[in-house]
Amino acid sequence: MSAELQMEQVKVRYGGFTALNHVTLHVPARTTLGLVGESGSGKSTLARAVAGLLVPDEGRMSLGGRPLEKRRSREQRKQIQMIFQNPDASLNPRHSVRRILSEALRFHNMTRGRVQTEQRCLELLERVRLSADSLDKYPHEFSGGQRQRIAIARALSVEPELLIADEPTSALDVSVQRSVLELFREIREELNLTVLFISHDLGVIHAVSDTVAVMRQGELLELAPKEAFFAQPQTNYGRELLAAVPKMPTASGLVR
Amino acid sequence: MNSRKSVEWRKKAGIRAEQGDAAKGDKLQSLGRLEPLEQLESLEPREPLERLEQLESRESLQSVGTLALNVNEQPILVVDGLTLESSSGQKLVEGMSFTLRRGESIGLVGESGSGKSLTLRAVLGLLPRGVQLAAGAVQHTVSSAMVFQDPRGALDPLCPVVKQVAEVVRYRQKKGRREARAEALKLLGLLGLPESLAREDRYPNQLSGGQCQRIVIAIALACRPDILLCDEPTTALDVTMQRQIIDLIATLQQELGFAMIFVTHNLAIAAEMCSRLIVMKQGRVVEEGLALDVLTQPNDPYTQMLIEAVLPLPERAETDAGAEVEKEANERSGAEGQRIAHAEESMPNTVKKSRMEDLKEDSESQAEGGSKS
Numbered sequence: 071m072s073a074e075l076q077m078e079q080v081k082v083r084y085g086g087f088t089a090l091n092h093v094t095l096h097v098p099a100r101t102t103l104g105l106v107g108e109s110g111s112g113k114s115t116l117a118r119a120v121a122g123l124l125v126p127d128e129g130r131m132s133l134g135g136r137p138l139e140k141r142r143s144r145e146q147r148k149q150i151q152m153i154f155q156n157p158d159a160s161l162n163p164r165h166s167v168r169r170i171l172s173e174a175l176r177f178h179n180m181t182r183g184r185v186q187t188e189q190r191c192l193e194l195l196e197r198v199r200l201s202a203d204s205l206d207k208y209p210h211e212f213s214g215g216q217r218q219r220i221a222i223a224r225a226l227s228v229e230p231e232l233l234i235a236d237e238p239t240s241a242l243d244v245s246v247q248r249s250v251l252e253l254f255r256e257i258r259e260e261l262n263l264t265v266l267f268i269s270h271d272l273g274v275i276h277a278v279s280d281t282v283a284v285m286r287q288g289e290l291l292e293l294a295p296k297e298a299f300f301a302q303p304q305t306n307y308g309r310e311l312l313a314a315v316p317k318m319p320t321a322s323g324l325v326r
Numbered sequence: 327m328n329s330r331k332s333v334e335w336r337k338k339a340g341i342r343a344e345q346g347d348a349a350k351g352d353k354l355q356s357l358g359r360l361e362p363l364e365q366l367e368s369l370e371p372r373e374p375l376e377r378l379e380q381l382e383s384r385e386s387l388q389s390v391g392t393l394a395l396n397v398n399e400q401p402i403l404v405v406d407g408l409t410l411e412s413s414s415g416q417k418l419v420e421g422m423s424f425t426l427r428r429g430e431s432i433g434l435v436g437e438s439g440s441g442k443s444l445t446l447r448a449v450l451g452l453l454p455r456g457v458q459l460a461a462g463a464v465q466h467t468v469s470s471a472m473v474f475q476d477p478r479g480a481l482d483p484l485c486p487v488v489k490q491v492a493e494v495v496r497y498r499q500k501k502g503r504r505e506a507r508a509e510a511l512k513l514l515g516l517l518g519l520p521e522s523l524a525r526e527d528r529y530p531n532q533l534s535g536g537q538c539q540r541i542v543i544a545i546a547l548a549c550r551p552d553i554l555l556c557d558e559p560t561t562a563l564d565v566t567m568q569r570q571i572i573d574l575i576a577t578l579q580q581e582l583g584f585a586m587i588f589v590t591h592n593l594a595i596a597a598e599m600c601s602r603l604i605v606m607k608q609g610r611v612v613e614e615g616l617a618l619d620v621l622t623q624p625n626d627p628y629t630q631m632l633i634e635a636v637l638p639l640p641e642r643a644e645t646d647a648g649a650e651v652e653k654e655a656n657e658r659s660g661a662e663g664q665r666i667a668h669a670e671e672s673m674p675n676t677v678k679k680s681r682m683e684d685l686k687e688d689s690e691s692q693a694e695g696g697s698k699s
Contacts, residue, residue, distance in 0.1 A: 108564045108565070108566050108567065109534075109535060109563075109564045109567075110534070214438075243437045243438050243591065244437065244591050244592070244632065244635035244636070245437060245631055245632070245635050246437075247635065248634075248635055270564040270565055271565065271637070272565065272639060273636065273637025273638065273639060274637060276637060276638075276639055276640070277637050297640075300639060300640045301640065310566065311565060311566065312639070313569075314565045314566045314568065314569035315565060315569075315594075315639055316568070316569075316572070316592065316594035316595045316597075316598055317594055317639075318593065318594045318597060318621065318633070318636055318638075319597045319617070319618055319621055319622070
């Protein structure tokens with residue numbers, strides 16, 4: 071039930087500033103595209119354009135062969151779900167986890183009746199490895215990693231085909247980051263998702279993606295399979311990015 | 327009226343941002359202006375370049391990111407059994423002890439909530455409200471200044487950046503307005519900020535995150551600290567910026583010779599910056615030692631976990647492209663070398679001469695250089 075994402079010559083301007091300059095991108099079904107680049111390179115703008123949170127000035131996009139227009143059907147909106155960087159900001163602090171999860175379910179008529187909704191919520195919590203008694207808690211009662219899991223559960227609740235993750239682990243601790251990435255890999259396998267994964271951390275990109283896309287100043291500089299990119303980046307900027315990553319020293323001496 | 331208030335506020339912040347009292351301030355004064363490296367070289371207590379030479383000559387050097395240390399030297403900072411607790415009596419940091427010598431850098435690593443930042447704040451004497459010193463002591467003979475995690479949060483959004491740096495210079499170094507501004511600009515130049523700031527001051531929101539962090543570092547350096555406290559200075563930045571800031575701090579440390587406590591959760595960064603590491607978990611020290619030892623032979627499972635949390639990147643293949651890049655770089659540096667050599671040769675020819683003579687002289691000196699070698 072997964073679908074490929076196609077972007078053609080997409081251009082987004084903020085006033086006079088071109089945030090996305092004629093980007094053409096193809097993400098095959100059931101693959102993960104890792105999007106890297108420095109801040110301000112247009113990564114998040116691309117994600118928001120795909121999610122329909124902003125309307126591109128030029129270009130076409132399609133998901134599973136059907137065009138993504140300015141006005142999207144409820145079905146299309148359901149197909150694309152997004153996970154944001156900061157779970158503190160993306161979860162309503164005054165809603166219980168039950169309400170956070172069931173709101174989306176009810177909006178898209180995914181479940182009938184309270185019992186079924188609750189059943190589905192519990193399933194989701196189990197999938198992201200949170201205990202069942204979390205249902206009646208509020209976001210502030212959870213740690214950062216757990217909150218991000220709730221955000222993931224909400225995104226998964228409506229069975230999307232394309233999942234957009236905008237720096238989902240940047241706000242998390244290193245050890246928590248690991249477990250969240252682990253979870254990402256699992257759900258991707260289980261649910262056959264197409265994933266657009268944005269991060270400026272190349273270690274994270276290496277851990278999750280099949281294909282790597284490098285962006286800079288609104289342009290797509292490089293698009294290559296993961297192994298190829300990490301072994302031999304084609305552009306200077308790609309090499310620069312790889313060289314900038316702090317490396318662990320090895321027993322034989324320090325490697326930079 | 328408002329602006330005066332804000333000045334007052336920043337002055338206070340300046341006082342708090344540096345722990346030294348008046349006497350220390352005087353001592354700092356005597357160090358003279360933070361200026362060209364040649365002058366720094368002549369500064370009695372630091373002698374950074376000599377130290378650097380020592381460092382290169384010492385074979386037993388364990389790690390990078392530090393200057394050669396005189397083990398017999400008195401530590402400039404002693405933290406002894408530091409215990410911090412919240413107002414409800416919960417222990418936030420327990421029995422923390424370490425010493426810091428001149429020019430040394432220590433890395434504090436651990437997850438959030440492990441008490442790294444609180445330890446830094448205790449050193450600075452800037453404990454947040456509701457946290458108190460329960461036991462132990464922090465003794466230091468020198469001044470310290472701090473670089474914060476979120477540069478935008480650390481800067482006043484309503485005040486242009488050069489003005490912010492100049493204010494600290496003016497207050498800490500007791501200078502006149504104009505002098506302070508000149509000093510601030512010099513400092514900003516040292517940190518690689520654009521020169522256009524001299525003509526047109528800008529607000530923090532008009533600068534990138536990396537530039538803001540440089541301003542924050544400039545403000546910290548304006549206090550002429552002997553200890554620079556870095557609280558995750560690169561966490562809010564992307565990889566390329568992170569690399570630049572790390573390199574910048576490392577160079578500045580070599581040039582100015584300050585000691586450093588570097589807080590981070592990324593062990594790879596800590597390994598690059600620091601000679602010694604202290605691993606903290608839930609307010610306690612779980613492991614401590616030379617950076618390389620801790621990283622290659624971790625004794626604690628928590629340290630092991632932190633090491634594994636640095637996601638590995640595969641080794642880059644040695645390919646034609648790689649070789650090409652290297653060649654390119656070599657060529658570039660070669661060209662640069664030539665240019666420098668050329669500049670040196672033509673240096674005496676700066677006296678006014680006709681163009682022809684100039685050329686002639688040039689070729690002659692080149693020929694001379696050739697015959698010499």
